Amino acid sequence: MPEVQTLMTGLAFGEQPRWHEGRLWFSDWGTKNVIALDLEGTSEVILRAPSFPCCVDWLPDGRLLVVSASDGLVLRREPDGSLVTHADLTGLSDRPPGNEMVVDGRGNVYVNGGGFDLMAGEEFAPGMIALVSPDGSARQVADGIAFPNGMHVTSDGSTLIAAESYANRLTAFDIAADGGLSNRRVWADLRGGVPDGICLDADGAVWYGDVPNKRCVRVGEGGEVLQTIELDRGCFACALGGADRRTLFMMATEWSGPANMFDGPRTGQVLTAEAPAPGVGWP
Numbered sequence: 001m002p003e004v005q006t007l008m009t010g011l012a013f014g015e016q017p018r019w020h021e022g023r024l025w026f027s028d029w030g031t032k033n034v035i036a037l038d039l040e041g042t043s044e045v046i047l048r049a050p051s052f053p054c055c056v057d058w059l060p061d062g063r064l065l066v067v068s069a070s071d072g073l074v075l076r077r078e079p080d081g082s083l084v085t086h087a088d089l090t091g092l093s094d095r096p097p098g099n100e101m102v103v104d105g106r107g108n109v110y111v112n113g114g115g116f117d118l119m120a121g122e123e124f125a126p127g128m129i130a131l132v133s134p135d136g137s138a139r140q141v142a143d144g145i146a147f148p149n150g151m152h153v154t155s156d157g158s159t160l161i162a163a164e165s166y167a168n169r170l171t172a173f174d175i176a177a178d179g180g181l182s183n184r185r186v187w188a189d190l191r192g193g194v195p196d197g198i199c200l201d202a203d204g205a206v207w208y209g210d211v212p213n214k215r216c217v218r219v220g221e222g223g224e225v226l227q228t229i230e231l232d233r234g235c236f237a238c239a240l241g242g243a244d245r246r247t248l249f250m251m252a253t254e255w256s257g258p259a260n261m262f263d264g265p266r267t268g269q270v271l272t273a274e275a276p277a278p279g280v281g282w283p
Contacts (some may be wrong), residue, residue: 001229002273003232007041007249010094011268014251016055016100016197018283019241024249024270026237027054030262034066037270039242047077048190057283067111069098071174074109074132087132092140097148100197102160104153104282108142108179110160131179136142141181150198150208150237155280161187163195163208164238169194170206170219188223197237201277204279207248209235216250229264229273240279248275 007257012030014265019025025046032049032057040126051070058064064077064142065086072090075083089096097113104110109132115125129142129151146167151173160173160181173181186200188206195208207218207225211234219229229248234255254267 001227002275004229004231004250005272006269007039007272008043009268011270012262012266013253013269014268015053015237017239017241017251017270018057019239019245019249019250019279020058024239024241025056026251026270027056028249028268029053030266030268031098040245043191046137047083050075053099055099055101057109059103060105060107065101065103066102067098067101067107068111070099072096074111076100079265087136087138089130089132089138092130092138093128097128098128098215100151101109102151102153102181102283104175104177105157108132108175110121110151110153112145112151112162114147122218123230128169129160129162129181131181133179139202139271141179142184145171149196151196152206153280153282154200161198161200161206163198165194165196167194169207170198187221189217190219190223191273193217193219196235197239198279199239199248199279201240201275202280203277205277206241207238207275209237211236211255216248227276231271233267233269239283240275245280246275247277249275 017026026109034046037043050068055067074087076086083095097111099113101221102156127145131141147165149163174183198208207245216229216235237251250271
């Protein structure tokens with residue numbers, strides 16, 4: 001197992017890391033801060049998101065997008081720093097998606113979300129994946145997702161892989177010319193693994209964070225376990241970055257259930273380890 005280093009501590013609830021312009025960007029759900037962190041451990045609060053959950057990614061022209069989940073909106077940061085509506089997702093569902101977001105190389109924005117409120121203790125209901133096209137129009141492109149979590153688009157733009165946490169699997173879709181999803185299939189049966197955030201490497205393997213099993217796992221298509229990094233707390237998400245994209249960043253937090261998600265000590269950390277293959281694709 002590679003040596004695990006601690007890059008940052010004291011986070012309330014770090015989530016959804018992305019490597020962008022030489023820094024790791026992520027959201028602290030507890031404070032709703034979007035933070036950029038360099039490899040020396042120096043951090044900067046970029047903005048405070050309007051609501052929780054909050055996730056960011058970038059359009060091909062470099063403008064930042066942020067999900068305002070409670071409003072059912074995808075917001076876009078303009079050059080003057082103002083946030084404007086990029087897309088309205090409220091017409092798609094009584095509970096619009098707002099958990100995870102990924103933007104592909106053509107400017108298609110995929111946003112997923114569960115069909116129930118975990119924080120409120122609601123009973124499970126399957127979620128969806130929505131597509132926001134470059135013109136700002138939104139439509140549902142997949143449903144019946146068993147607690148959708150991390151998503152990644154392959155480097156050729158042909159495939160979207162999504163984590164289904166409650167189904168213990170990674171699910172793949174073909175991406176059509178108009179951004180629509182088809183040919184749904186099981187990419188990897190994780191046999192008890194509980195995937196949260198994910199990232200993809202140049203060997204075609206996926207890393208996934210696993211909260212209840214306190215680990216970050218690398219698997220090949222079909223589900224073969226290639227590497228496991230054991231941790232002392234839940235791993236909520238991961239990303240590959242650094243100068244050669246061979247640094248694995250892991251967002252880890254002690255987890256005792258949604259009722260205590262933001263209360264008590266700030267146990268969130270950003271951890272790093274050397275990865276065997278560089279990251280590819282989006283985000």
